[in-house]
Amino acid sequence: MNRKKQLDGLNYKQFQKRNSDKFNSLSQNSKKLARQEGYKNIGWANIRQSWNILQRMTILLPVDFIEFAINKAEKCYEQAKQKGDLLEILESGKKVIQSIKIKYQ
Incomplete structure (x- = not known):
């Protein structure tokens, strides 16, 4: 064997x-x-x-919380798109934009 x-x-x-x-x-x-x-x-x-x-x-290694927030927001956005829930898509898109704004301030 x-x-x-x-x-x-x-x-x-x-x-x-x-x-x-x-x-x-x-x-x-x-x-x-x-x-x-x-x-x-x-x-x-x-x-x-x-x-x-x-x-x-x-x-x-230190945790990069901003990158974590961006990735989390992007995942939520993709899940909302798959569900087809327009309101959730808009809310998730808003979170992605807010996370990216924090990164580049």
Whole structure:
């Protein structure tokens, strides 16, 4: 019986993709720091260590509340469009505009 090795319920490729997705969401400076810390997304030992590095870095990164507000407002707008509720579309669009105004003030 051929059993594939898994970690956290993920096989190698899934674990590697999770690391890549998390890594790609970092800023250039954070990526550079992760590499200096030993981030290397090849081989079981490396992807486990790299996941730990990414977890530590994520805890240390400040949250950008303005970007969060913009993303949240945009999601609400898209959901309102899918529902077809004109009033909700207008309210959500207003929230998107307000969030973007805050960013550029």
